[in-house]
Amino acid sequence: MLALHKTGSFSAAAESCFVTQSTLSTMIKKLENQLDLILFDRKTKPIKLSQEGLQLIDQFILLSNEYDHLKERIEDIRKEFHGTLHIGIIPTLAPFLLPLFLQTMTSKHPGIVFSINEMTTMDIVAKIKRRELDVGILSLPINDPGITETSLFIEEFLLYDTHNIGKKNKKYAINEIDVNRLWLLEEGHCMTNQIEKICHLRRKQRTQPNLVFNSGSILSLIELVKMNKGLTLLPKLALERSHLIEEKYIHKLESPVPVREIGLVSHPNAAKKRFLTIIEKEIKVAVKPFLHKNQNTRLIKPY
Numbered sequence: 001m002l003a004l005h006k007t008g009s010f011s012a013a014a015e016s017c018f019v020t021q022s023t024l025s026t027m028i029k030k031l032e033n034q035l036d037l038i039l040f041d042r043k044t045k046p047i048k049l050s051q052e053g054l055q056l057i058d059q060f061i062l063l064s065n066e067y068d069h070l071k072e073r074i075e076d077i078r079k080e081f082h083g084t085l086h087i088g089i090i091p092t093l094a095p096f097l098l099p100l101f102l103q104t105m106t107s108k109h110p111g112i113v114f115s116i117n118e119m120t121t122m123d124i125v126a127k128i129k130r131r132e133l134d135v136g137i138l139s140l141p142i143n144d145p146g147i148t149e150t151s152l153f154i155e156e157f158l159l160y161d162t163h164n165i166g167k168k169n170k171k172y173a174i175n176e177i178d179v180n181r182l183w184l185l186e187e188g189h190c191m192t193n194q195i196e197k198i199c200h201l202r203r204k205q206r207t208q209p210n211l212v213f214n215s216g217s218i219l220s221l222i223e224l225v226k227m228n229k230g231l232t233l234l235p236k237l238a239l240e241r242s243h244l245i246e247e248k249y250i251h252k253l254e255s256p257v258p259v260r261e262i263g264l265v266s267h268p269n270a271a272k273k274r275f276l277t278i279i280e281k282e283i284k285v286a287v288k289p290f291l292h293k294n295q296n297t298r299l300i301k302p303y
Contacts, residue, residue, distance in 0.1 A: 001028060001060055008046025065269050084113040085275045088124040089137040092191040092218045096237040101286035121190045121302055128265055134272050135279060139190045139302040140263040150264040150280060153287050156294060157258045158239055159251040161231035171254045174199060181230045185221055190302030195233045197300050198258045235260060240290045256298040
């Protein structure tokens with residue numbers, strides 16, 4: 001039933017459930033007969049829940065989650081880890097964080113299929129709420145009552161200026177950043193919002209029409225910054241993990257150092273809590289050698 005509600009199509013729902021369309025149709029009809037209710041309006045395209053179905057769908061979701069909890073508890077008793085974990089991660093984090101822990105984690109847990117997709121914070125939150133994702137890795141805080149947050153680490157921002165090499169050990173003030181050479185990712189990315197907050201861009205006059213790079217790829221952004229002798233702000237893991245970045249172009253910022261908080265988000269009733277514990281542990285161990293605590297920092301919220 002939940003598959004049909006999600007897809008609005010008997011054929012798509014049957015495919016997602018690994019059964020034939022006729023089998024799925026028969027099963028739903030049998031359920032309707034048992035309840036003596038019509039759960040779906042089959043005349044609409046896509047197929048939608050009937051009025052009776054709308055009143056019951058939350059209960060069916062609750063039953064499905066409880067069944068997942070039961071399976072998880074049984075696997076816990078058996079000391080088994082099986083299943084698929086659907087993970088969303090923001091693009092400004094994925095290329096630098098995933099290589100640090102993914103191979104180790106998959107090797108330790110061969111029974112788990114880790115399905116990972118890059119997406120924006122907004123998409124991650126929406127899919128968590130719809131139970132289409134089990135966990136998201138992004139910048140906190142989200143401050144959404146429908147989302148559970150778990151902090152992982154604090155990551156500082158640094159200046160990446162490919163035009164000025166600068167003096168060794170010099171720390172740059174925010175007001176020294178030339179916003180007319182500043183390149184950003186497209187709107188919708190939380191890091192773009194954070195950089196705008198750091199540089200107070202809404203209060204400054206922009207004279208260059210090409211200030212914003214209309215792409216979601218941070219690796220492409222790094223290349224274009226270098227090609228155009230531009231500058232941007234990058235999170236520390238990017239500077240540690242990307243061969244595209246030359247150390248001579250990296251500059252620290254004056255205190256209070258702007259930082260972002262990285263963490264996990266999940267549904268409050270997530271069924272795969274053991275899997276989330278695995279990810280939390282692996283990430284914290286993996287990033288420890290690369291990040292150092294700075295006493296005087298300023299947290300930049302994603303939104």
